[in-house]
Amino acid sequence: MKGYLTYFFEQHKRMAAGYAVMVLITLIFAVSLKTTTVPVAVTILYISIFASLSPVASLNSDREIDELLSLPGGRKNLVNSQYLNTLFALAASVISAAVVTLLALAFTKGQSHLPSLMVVSLVISAAMIIIALMVPLSMVFGKKGLLIGFAATVFIGFQSVIRTLLTNGGAVLFKLLKDYTVGHQIEGISVVISDNLTMPDFMNPLSVLMTAGTAVTALVSSFIIARLVFSRKNFRVNKL
Amino acid sequence: MALLCMEHASVKYDRFNLDVSLTVEPGMITGLIGRNGSGKTTTFKAIVDVVRAGGKTEIFGKDNRRLTEDERSMIGIAYTDIFFSGEYKVSAIRRILKAAYKNFNAAEYDRLIKRFGIPQGGKIRNLSTGELAKLRFVSAMSHDAKLVILDEPTSGLDVVARDGILDELRNYMESHEDAAILLSSNITQDLEGLTDDVYMIDEGKIVLHENTDTITDDYGLVKCTEEQFAKLDKEYVKAVKTAPYGRDVLVSQKRYYLENYPALAVEDGTLDQCLIVLAGKNEEDKT
Numbered sequence: 001m002k003g004y005l006t007y008f009f010e011q012h013k014r015m016a017a018g019y020a021v022m023v024l025i026t027l028i029f030a031v032s033l034k035t036t037t038v039p040v041a042v043t044i045l046y047i048s049i050f051a052s053l054s055p056v057a058s059l060n061s062d063r064e065i066d067e068l069l070s071l072p073g074g075r076k077n078l079v080n081s082q083y084l085n086t087l088f089a090l091a092a093s094v095i096s097a098a099v100v101t102l103l104a105l106a107f108t109k110g111q112s113h114l115p116s117l118m119v120v121s122l123v124i125s126a127a128m129i130i131i132a133l134m135v136p137l138s139m140v141f142g143k144k145g146l147l148i149g150f151a152a153t154v155f156i157g158f159q160s161v162i163r164t165l166l167t168n169g170g171a172v173l174f175k176l177l178k179d180y181t182v183g184h185q186i187e188g189i190s191v192v193i194s195d196n197l198t199m200p201d202f203m204n205p206l207s208v209l210m211t212a213g214t215a216v217t218a219l220v221s222s223f224i225i226a227r228l229v230f231s232r233k234n235f236r237v238n239k240l
Numbered sequence: 241m242a243l244l245c246m247e248h249a250s251v252k253y254d255r256f257n258l259d260v261s262l263t264v265e266p267g268m269i270t271g272l273i274g275r276n277g278s279g280k281t282t283t284f285k286a287i288v289d290v291v292r293a294g295g296k297t298e299i300f301g302k303d304n305r306r307l308t309e310d311e312r313s314m315i316g317i318a319y320t321d322i323f324f325s326g327e328y329k330v331s332a333i334r335r336i337l338k339a340a341y342k343n344f345n346a347a348e349y350d351r352l353i354k355r356f357g358i359p360q361g362g363k364i365r366n367l368s369t370g371e372l373a374k375l376r377f378v379s380a381m382s383h384d385a386k387l388v389i390l391d392e393p394t395s396g397l398d399v400v401a402r403d404g405i406l407d408e409l410r411n412y413m414e415s416h417e418d419a420a421i422l423l424s425s426n427i428t429q430d431l432e433g434l435t436d437d438v439y440m441i442d443e444g445k446i447v448l449h450e451n452t453d454t455i456t457d458d459y460g461l462v463k464c465t466e467e468q469f470a471k472l473d474k475e476y477v478k479a480v481k482t483a484p485y486g487r488d489v490l491v492s493q494k495r496y497y498l499e500n501y502p503a504l505a506v507e508d509g510t511l512d513q514c515l516i517v518l519a520g521k522n523e524e525d526k527t
Contacts, residue, residue: 003340007324010332066322069290071340072313 004077007068008084241266241301243387243420248295249286251444258282258293258444264387264420269413271435271452272424273511275519279444280424281319284391287422288317299387313341316385318376320392326365330358333379341383349382356404369396377405381412388412390423394430402427406434428511432456438511440518447518448478452511459509460494461517463487468504472497481520490517 068077244264251258258279264270274280286293289304297304300311324333338344353360356374359367367375373396380388393409394402409421425431431438432452440448450459464472465486476493490513491497491506498506507513 003336006336006339010328010336063322064325066285066290066319067324070288070317070319070322071336072309073340074289074307074309074312076309 003071004068004073004080007071007077008081242298243300244287244422245298245301246283246287246296249283249297250294251282251286251291256282256444258286259295260286260441260444260446261295262439262446262449264422265437266386266418266420267413268436269409269421269423269434271431271438271511272422272441273426273428273431273438273515274424274441275515276426278441278519280441281321281391282444283441284317284319284389284422284424287389288312288315310342313343313383314386316380316383316388318380318390318393320373320376320395323372323376323379324364326363328364330362330364330367330375331360333364333375337379337382343385344383346382348384349378352378352382352408355408356401370398370401373397374401374405377408381408384416386416386419388419388421388423390421392425393423394425394427402430406430409434428515432511440511440514442519448514454492455509455511455514457509458493458495459514460491460497461507461509461513462489462491462494462497462501463505463507464489468501472504473500478514479517481517488513488517488520490514 065078068081069075071077073080242263243266244262246263247261249258249260256277256279260279260283262270262272262283272280272283282291285291287297287299287304289297299307299315302311324336328336334346334349337349338346353375356371356378358371358375358378364372364375373393377390377393380390394405397405409423413419413421423431423435432455435452438448438450438452438455439446459478462472463483463485467486469480469487469489472489473496476491476496477489478492479490481488481490490509494506494509497504
């Protein structure tokens with residue numbers, strides 16, 4: 001285990017150095033802006049997204065996996081590696097979803113669509129936990145676990161996109177329609193939308209951005225975890 | 241007790257089946273030779289359970305899948321094409337090996353690194369082919385392993401470096417009397433002067449197992465026409481391969497043929513000849 005942990009550390013230490021630099025930049029921004037909320041939130045988001053990329057970085061080639069298997073820990077190295085990567089991906093996904101929610105709260109204080117955004121983020125976080133658990137499940141149940149993981153990943157990815165499109169795509173269309181029709185008199189047709197019509201809460205551009213951000217985070221996380229589930233390592237663990 | 245014992249260790253791929261039986265005794269250097277793709281690397285991977293094999297594979301008298309981490313750390317292995325990611329710094333290898341192997345000998349590692357002039361700065365991917373081969377070798381030889389497995393350790397090396405590797409292997413056996421080395425090489429001259437025992441593998445099967453001295457002292461290659469071959473005593477014939485002039489006949493008692501067939505050309509046995517005739521015979525059998 002000690003050998004594997006050293007291997008893992010050597011593999012990820014550059015990324016850790018990147019995090020340290022980001023934290024430093026955050027401190028500089030926080031001091032110069034005299035506020036900590038935004039820089040800290042952005043940094044946590046950055047770190048969590050890149051931490052979730054670490055499993056991709058460690059999707060070793062067959063040759064490296066062979067080397068890992070040849071070290072004294074043998075097969076345990078591979079299993080430990082998958083569990084550690086799962087832990088990273090899981091933590092990163094949950095943190096990024098939570099940070100998006102916090103950012104939304106910070107920017108859109110007091111607006112009525114907030115619960116909807118929070119629900120989206122929480123659903124995504126929960127889904128990420130389920131998906132991430134597919135890695136150890138696939139190690140225990142083999143191909144069935146992989147299939148379930150894949151199905152869950154696809155489902156979560158698509159539901160995020162569809163939800164974003166339904167919520168915000170509709171809102172954008174509504175706004176375009178309103179901008180086009182108000183003040184225009186089309187021959188034979190009366191104006192259908194009153195000038196007094198106000199934009200619904202969910203059409204707030206910041207809301208659109210936040211929900212889109214959540215969906216992108218979810219998609220990236222889903223992709224990363226899917227890669228993890230379908231990695232060569234996982235197949236090799238099952239094969240052995 | 242044999243340090244390594246394989247009995248019908250079998251691996252099945254789409255177009256290749258391995259079925260190997262071999263034994264490595266303590267105090268001996270055992271060679272494994274064969275053509276490219278004959279199954280040497282797969283055999284090595286099967287030994288340390290990197291590739292799961294059927295049949296029986298025992299290391300230190302124990303099933304290779306049941307070895308503890310401490311027992312596995314008594315194996316030193318270097319493959320020809322497998323190593324840590326090229327993104328690792330060369331200096332990181334020392335730290336990983338030190339953490340992974342409880343018997344890691346830092347002084348020996350440093351000595352070998354210095355002897356072979358392996359640069360410690362920079363990344364693995366920036367090493368030359370020769371430097372990488374030497375680093376793999378050093379990694380396998382620096383934790384006082386009881387069983388050392390080397391897949392073509394001299395591949396890609398110049399003659400000076402090759403000599404250095406062979407020299408280190410001899411020294412290792414002198415200082416580790418209970419240890420054993422199993423190695424493969426395409427440069428069979430290296431094995432002739434180094435190994436005690438040789439296995440020849442072709443198409444996943446062991447086609448010859450012999451003491452190295454027996455091959456160099458007793459084996460021979462009889463070159464004869466079809467007519468001469470028809471009259472040849474086949475008692476000591478190991479394999480026959482078609483040649484432009486008739487037949488190349490690998491025999492296990494060259495003196496018998498030198499004495500009884502003075503008209504025939506009988507060359508001294510070499511590992512190369514054994515391999516050419518045995519592998520050539522296999523090719524002919526297929527056609």
